[in-house]
Amino acid sequence: MEDCVFCKIVKGEIPSKKVYEDDEVLAFYDINPIAKVHVLVIPKVHIQSLQDLKEDHKELLFHLFETINKVAEIVGVDKTGFRVISNVGEDAGQAVKHLHFHILGGEKLPTR
Numbered sequence: 001m002e003d004c005v006f007c008k009i010v011k012g013e014i015p016s017k018k019v020y021e022d023d024e025v026l027a028f029y030d031i032n033p034i035a036k037v038h039v040l041v042i043p044k045v046h047i048q049s050l051q052d053l054k055e056d057h058k059e060l061l062f063h064l065f066e067t068i069n070k071v072a073e074i075v076g077v078d079k080t081g082f083r084v085i086s087n088v089g090e091d092a093g094q095a096v097k098h099l100h101f102h103i104l105g106g107e108k109l110p111t112r
């Protein structure tokens, strides 16, 4: 989508520090980390949020979660644990309207 920051990152119009990439997905470091390790995993195709998933996205969704596990290994939090968050809509504070999963870790995370 034209004015979407993450679509621009996918197209390389905005630079990012990539952790993993393939034809379907991209993982890159969050520009404003809230934990020692903070990576975002996104589908390359523009989907607004988890609420916009369709039957067609089944394989993609599984692949996103495979990628989350792969990224956890790459950045070294697979043994120590990590948190996965996807904000949906206003009350969750979803700032970027392109589906993304935050991977947080590298330290003890607050429980609330």
Ligand code: 5GP
Pocket: 005, 014, 016, 017, 028, 029, 030, 031, 032, 033, 040, 086, 087, 093, 094, 095, 096, 097
């Ligand atoms: P949300 O609040 O929508 O769940 O999270 C959006 C996340 O995207 C935020 O953590 C924010 O720091 C990150 N972000 C926004 N713009 C950019 C950018 O241009 N590059 C990177 N690497 N992260 C971004």
Ligand code: ZN
Pocket: 001, 004, 005, 006, 007, 008, 045, 046, 047, 097, 098
């Ligand atoms: Zn987008």
